[in-house]
Amino acid sequence: MKPKDPNSDLTYSYLALRNAIGWIGILLPFVLMGGLFLIFNEKVIQKTISQYYHTGMRDVFVGSICAIALFLFFYKGYNKWEDRTATLAGFFAIGIAWFPTTQSGPLDLAGRIHLICASVFFIILAGFSLFFFTRTASHPTKRKVKRNIIYVICGVIMLVCLVSIVVFFNFFLPGNPDSYFVFWAETVTLIAFGVSWITKGGTLYPDK
Numbered sequence: 001m002k003p004k005d006p007n008s009d010l011t012y013s014y015l016a017l018r019n020a021i022g023w024i025g026i027l028l029p030f031v032l033m034g035g036l037f038l039i040f041n042e043k044v045i046q047k048t049i050s051q052y053y054h055t056g057m058r059d060v061f062v063g064s065i066c067a068i069a070l071f072l073f074f075y076k077g078y079n080k081w082e083d084r085t086a087t088l089a090g091f092f093a094i095g096i097a098w099f100p101t102t103q104s105g106p107l108d109l110a111g112r113i114h115l116i117c118a119s120v121f122f123i124i125l126a127g128f129s130l131f132f133f134t135r136t137a138s139h140p141t142k143r144k145v146k147r148n149i150i151y152v153i154c155g156v157i158m159l160v161c162l163v164s165i166v167v168f169f170n171f172f173l174p175g176n177p178d179s180y181f182v183f184w185a186e187t188v189t190l191i192a193f194g195v196s197w198i199t200k201g202g203t204l205y206p207d208k
Contacts, residue, residue, distance in 0.1 A: 017201075019203055021072070021194075023198060024067060024194070025068070026191050029187040031057075036056065040056040040057070042055065047183060048101065048182045049187070050096070050114060051101060065093055065097040068093050069094045071090075073090040088124060089125060093117075095113060095121075101114045119162065122189055123162065125193050126159050129152070129154045130156075134148045134152060136148065143207050155196065161186070161189040164181075169182075
């Protein structure tokens with residue numbers, strides 16, 4: 001009987017950690033929206049995901065972001081730069097949770113900090129998909145090539161969504177303040193982020 005390899009347990013732990021981060025990102029907007037509908041009987045979608053902080057789903061929003069931050073703090077990459085980048089992303093995630101967006105009107109100080117933290121957080125995560133996750137050996141497997149395609153697509157989607165939100169705030173928001181564009185753009189961003197991380201966690205196209 002072969003002795004149990006402790007490294008295999010560590011590998012599965014890292015994969016589980018990546019999957020946990022990814023699934024929280026994918027499910028968060030739908031849990032917030034569904035919870036507000038089903039539990040609090042409010043039939044209105046918030047204009048942004050961060051606006052759920054000012055609803056009955058506040059604890060779910062803050063708890064989910066803090067959980068992502070905690071996972072990022074404990075995340076171990078392939079080198080110190082990946083580790084430090086994950087830790088940095090974790091600090092910005094804490095900023096998202098601890099500095100709520102402004103409920104209405106012009107952004108106050110907390111709202112500005114929230115916006116900066118959210119923007120930098122997603123830029124870092126896009127960088128993970130585009131640069132850290134796509135690194136490969138000199139002879140990658142076919143499944144690794146497919147995973148790299150997923151990483152690049154997810155990273156590009158996150159950046160495009162972020163740019164579209166900036167464009168919307170600067171050119172379209174004044175004339176269309178009741179639009180739900182930002183909520184859905186953020187939702188697509190979170191789904192892309194989540195898909196990238198569950199792919200890294202071995203859910204999609206794992207090497208056999």
